[in-house]
Amino acid sequence: MEPKADIKSVILPLLVVGPVEVGRLLRELLEIDNMIAQAKLTNKLETFKLPKTSSIMEETTRLNQFDLLKTEDRKVLFESLKDIALKAPVLHMSFSADPSPAFTAKLMDWLRREIHPQVLLTIGLQPSIGAGCIVRSTNKYFDLSLRKDLLSKQDLLRSKIVSVMEPAV
Amino acid sequence: MTIWWLILILATLASIGVAFIWLIVKINGNGLNSSKFQNESLGEAAEEDVEHVFNEKFREELRNRGLLHFEKIIGENAMFLQQDLRLTTAQLNDYMKTEISSKLKEEFDKYEQSIMDAKQLAIESIQKTNTAIDEQRSLMNQQLQSEMAAEKQQLVERFEKNMADIINHYVLEAIGDQIDLNDQLEYILADLEANKNAIIEDIQSGA
Numbered sequence: 159m160e161p162k163a164d165i166k167s168v169i170l171p172l173l174v175v176g177p178v179e180v181g182r183l184l185r186e187l188l189e190i191d192n193m194i195a196q197a198k199l200t201n202k203l204e205t206f207k208l209p210k211t212s213s214i215m216e217e218t219t220r221l222n223q224f225d226l227l228k229t230e231d232r233k234v235l236f237e238s239l240k241d242i243a244l245k246a247p248v249l250h251m252s253f254s255a256d257p258s259p260a261f262t263a264k265l266m267d268w269l270r271r272e273i274h275p276q277v278l279l280t281i282g283l284q285p286s287i288g289a290g291c292i293v294r295s296t297n298k299y300f301d302l303s304l305r306k307d308l309l310s311k312q313d314l315l316r317s318k319i320v321s322v323m324e325p326a327v
Numbered sequence: 328m329t330i331w332w333l334i335l336i337l338a339t340l341a342s343i344g345v346a347f348i349w350l351i352v353k354i355n356g357n358g359l360n361s362s363k364f365q366n367e368s369l370g371e372a373a374e375e376d377v378e379h380v381f382n383e384k385f386r387e388e389l390r391n392r393g394l395l396h397f398e399k400i401i402g403e404n405a406m407f408l409q410q411d412l413r414l415t416t417a418q419l420n421d422y423m424k425t426e427i428s429s430k431l432k433e434e435f436d437k438y439e440q441s442i443m444d445a446k447q448l449a450i451e452s453i454q455k456t457n458t459a460i461d462e463q464r465s466l467m468n469q470q471l472q473s474e475m476a477a478e479k480q481q482l483v484e485r486f487e488k489n490m491a492d493i494i495n496h497y498v499l500e501a502i503g504d505q506i507d508l509n510d511q512l513e514y515i516l517a518d519l520e521a522n523k524n525a526i527i528e529d530i531q532s533g534a
Contacts, residue, residue, distance in 0.1 A: 247530040257508050268516055272523055274530060288499045289506050291515050293522070295529040302518035304498065308491035315490055 168238035170270070171217035172263040176280045179214055180243045186215050187236050190226055247274050250294040252282040329408030336400050340393070351377075 174180060190208065197206040208226055211219075218224075224231040249269065257265070262281070269277050284292060289304035308315060355370070486493065519526070 249526070253508055254506070255508055261508050261512060264512055265515070268519065272520070273526055277530070286499075288495050289511055289514070290518065293519070293526065295526050297532070298525060298529045300518075300522050300526070302515065302522070303495075305491050305495040308494050312487070312490055315494065316487065 168218075168235065168242065168276070169221045170242065170276055171214060171221055172266045172270075173214045173217055174278075175262055175266055176278045177243060177248065180239055180246075180278065182212070183215060183218060184236065184239050184243065186212060187226075187232060187239065191232055191236070194227070194229075194232075242276050242278070246276045246278050247296065248278045248280060249273070250280045250282060252284040252287060252292040252294075254283075254285050254287040254289065256283060257281060329404045329411065332404045332407065333401070336397075336404075340397075 170180075174183065190211070193209065194203070194206065197203045206227075211226070215226075218235070219226055222235070224235050226232055226235075251265075262279075266279060269279065287303040287305070290302045290307065292303055293300040354373070
């Protein structure tokens with residue numbers, strides 16, 4: 159995977175979480191482009207109105223101040239999204255339960271702020287985790303689960319158990 | 328005893344008869360020696376006197392007396408014999424009683440002794456068995472304690488080894504359905520913050 163410097167600087171909304179959403183944006187953009195091309199061919203461009211777009215497309219164009227009626231803006235957005243789909247870093251995170259959109263949004267906010275502005279995230283389910291999460295980056299595996307935390311605090315657990323058991327004995 | 332008495336009486340009677348015959352022969356012999364011919368008349372007279380003294384009546388009386396005497400002696404001897412028999416029987420009874428009692432006592436003593444020996448053997452055997460059981464119990468107790476200690480140690484080691492998993496499992500079972508991801512956000516972000524540099528480094532290094 160290429161470093162982020164090569165990716166055109168399009169701001170991704172928090173609703174765009176992973177490659178799936180990027181793909182959806184690309185397909186939607188292609189559809190709009192096709193509609194405009196058809197309107198141009200039928201000489202209806204003057205009266206052409208953009209159809210209602212998805213919320214993620216609206217958010218993307220709003221954040222990047224793109225006008226989808228402009229060919230140049232569509233081209234820039236399309237190229238940027240293609241770049242993102244091909245080159246953006248992808249993290250995989252597993253949780254014990256399906257995260258809510260609000261949770262995902264907060265998480266994406268942190269990731270895009272602290273890790274990479276165009277980082278994408280795929281979410282997996284792993285009920286045995288209990289609490290916490292497991293993060294898999296390109297080459298690394300980070301176990302941030304409660305189990306791992308308990309393992310690192312084994313001495314503390316032992317001392318707590320002993321202190322609880324001693325009065326009973 | 329009665330037979331000996333009878334033999335003695337018969338011997339006495341026989342000796343009396345022999346003496347009587349010898350006396351007659353002696354008297355007759357003396358007459359022949361002095362003068363056979365002179366004494367023939369005397370002999371005949373003596374014979375006549377003898378015949379006269381020892382006539383049938385006298386002989387009959389003698390026989391009767393002898394018979395009576397003989398019957399008396401036999402009766403006495405029978406009585407003596409009966410007394411002796413009774414005495415012998417009584418003695419025999421006493422003897423038998425004494426012998427049987429002594430034998431029985433001896434046998435009982437032996438029996439008692441054998442019972443005592445058997446009892447002693449049984450007691451010794453029981454004591455040995457008890458000792459063996461005590462030793463075995465002590466050994467088993469020691470083995471059990473050592474095995475229990477080993478098992479306990481093994482359990483503790485296994486628990487310590489899998490403590491995180493056990494507690495994690497317990498937490499999941501107890502409050503697994505109550506842990507909301509939103510509540511964990513701060514914890515997750517703190518962990519991500521701690522590993523931020525490593526994640527960035529990995530992203531920048533690329534595949």
